[in-house]
Amino acid sequence: KQEVTQIPAALSVPEGENLVLNCSFTDSAIYNLQWFRQDPGKGLTSLLLIQSSQREQTSGRLNASLDKSSGRSTLYIAASQPGDSATYLCAVTPISSGSARQLTFGSGTQLTVLP
Amino acid sequence: DGGITQSPKYLFRKEGQNVTLSCEQNLNHDAMYWYRQDPGQGLRLIYYSQIVNDFQKGDIAEGYSVSREKKESFPLTVTSAQKNPTAFYLCASSTLSGVGELFFGEGSRLTVL
Numbered sequence: 001k002q003e004v005t006q007i008p009a010a011l012s013v014p015e016g017e018n019l020v021l022n023c024s025f026t027d028s029a030i031y032n033l034q035w036f037r038q039d040p041g042k043g044l045t046s047l048l049l050i051q052s053s054q055r056e057q058t059s060g061r062l063n064a065s066l067d068k069s070s071g072r073s074t075l076y077i078a079a080s081q082p083g084d085s086a087t088y089l090c091a092v093t094p095i096s097s098g099s100a101r102q103l104t105f106g107s108g109t110q111l112t113v114l115p
Numbered sequence: 116d117g118g119i120t121q122s123p124k125y126l127f128r129k130e131g132q133n134v135t136l137s138c139e140q141n142l143n144h145d146a147m148y149w150y151r152q153d154p155g156q157g158l159r160l161i162y163y164s165q166i167v168n169d170f171q172k173g174d175i176a177e178g179y180s181v182s183r184e185k186k187e188s189f190p191l192t193v194t195s196a197q198k199n200p201t202a203f204y205l206c207a208s209s210t211l212s213g214v215g216e217l218f219f220g221e222g223s224r225l226t227v228l
Contacts (some may be wrong), residue, residue, distance in 0.1 A: 003159065026182070034216070043205055043219035044158075058146075089157065105157030 002027045005093055006106035012082055014114050021109045023090035030070045031093040035075050037063050038108065039085045047088075048075070052095065086109040089110070091104045117142045121206050121220035126192070128227050136191045136223045138206035144218070145154070145211045147189035151175060152203040152222075161204075164189055167209060191226060201227045 003026045006039045013019050023033070036044040048057045048064040050073070055063040063076040079085055089108040119140045128134045140147065146165045150158040160173030164183040178197025183189055189208075193200045203224050207217040 009170070025165070041203075041222070043121075043221045044217070046208075046216060046218070049216050088179075091158075103160075105159075107155055107157045 001106045002030075002092060002094060004090060004104050005105040006088075006090060006109050008099060008109060009107070010110040010112070012112040012114060015080060017080050017113075018076070018078050019111075021077070021078055021088050021111070022076070023073040023106055025071045025073075025092050025104075027094065028071050029095040030068065031095045033064075033066055033073050033090060033092050035062075035073075036089045036091065042087075044089065077111075079111060080111075082115050083112045084112055085100075085113050117172045119206055119208055119218060119224050120222035121204075124221065124223060126223060128225060130227060131195045133192055133194050134225065135191070136204055136206075138189045138191065138220060138227070139187055140189075140206075140208045140218075140220075140221075142186060142208055142218060143186075144208035145220045146209045146219070147183070147184070149173075149179070149181065149189070149191045150205045150207065152205060158205065188190065200225055 024099050024105045034049045034073045035047045038044050038048050061078040066073045087108040087110045091103045091105045122137045147160040148163040152158050159175050161179050162181045164170035167168050167183055170181050171185050180192045203222050205222045207221040
């Protein structure tokens with residue numbers, strides 16, 4: 001059974017720092033991996049989607065990488081801002097179905113960027 | 116603007132009562148999903164539907180029921196059989212071809228008194 005782990009569970013950094021969030025998964029047979037952002041009491045917003053054939057995706061100050069062989073993904077946030085404070089979750093889709101219904105989510109990293 | 120609307124945002128229920136959470140989308144997505152989120156945990160799939168009048172159980176379907184009478188709507192009923200219903204419930208949708216990319220609603224927080 002696929003398991004997704006995100007360490008650390010919480011992270012605090014001063015404004016302006018570059019930071020890396022980690023996501024690991026136990027089964028490398030994935031279709032894709034997604035990073036989401038969740039603000040307190042809100043739904044999830046998709047940030048980046050990496051297909052299994054890709055190594056990375058970029059959107060603005062965000063860069064996500066994928067290493068299927070080692071079962072790891074990282075989300076790099078450049079020049080962090082207080083507005084980046086949120087919980088970041090990663091989720092993988094198994095290659096067996098390629099369907100969103102079988103996404104496995106990590107429990108998230110709660111990021112606080114201090115002004 | 117296209118999106119997913121969940122209501123109510125907050126709901127309180129007495130033990131033994133059924134409650135229904137609403138989810139409506141105007142994204143013209145075929146697939147819709149219900150997830151449950153507990154503090155410090157990832158999302159767990161309750162039910163999903165890929166077409167009108169058809170739906171499948173997810174990992175934690177016991178104590179829940181759904182219907183899909185219209186493409187735009189996928190309501191979730193939390194029944195009295197659900198032993199621990201206090202949680203944050205999230206509805207999501209996706210195209211069938213856009214594999215894996217989910218769009219989420221703002222969530223509904225259910226508290227059992």
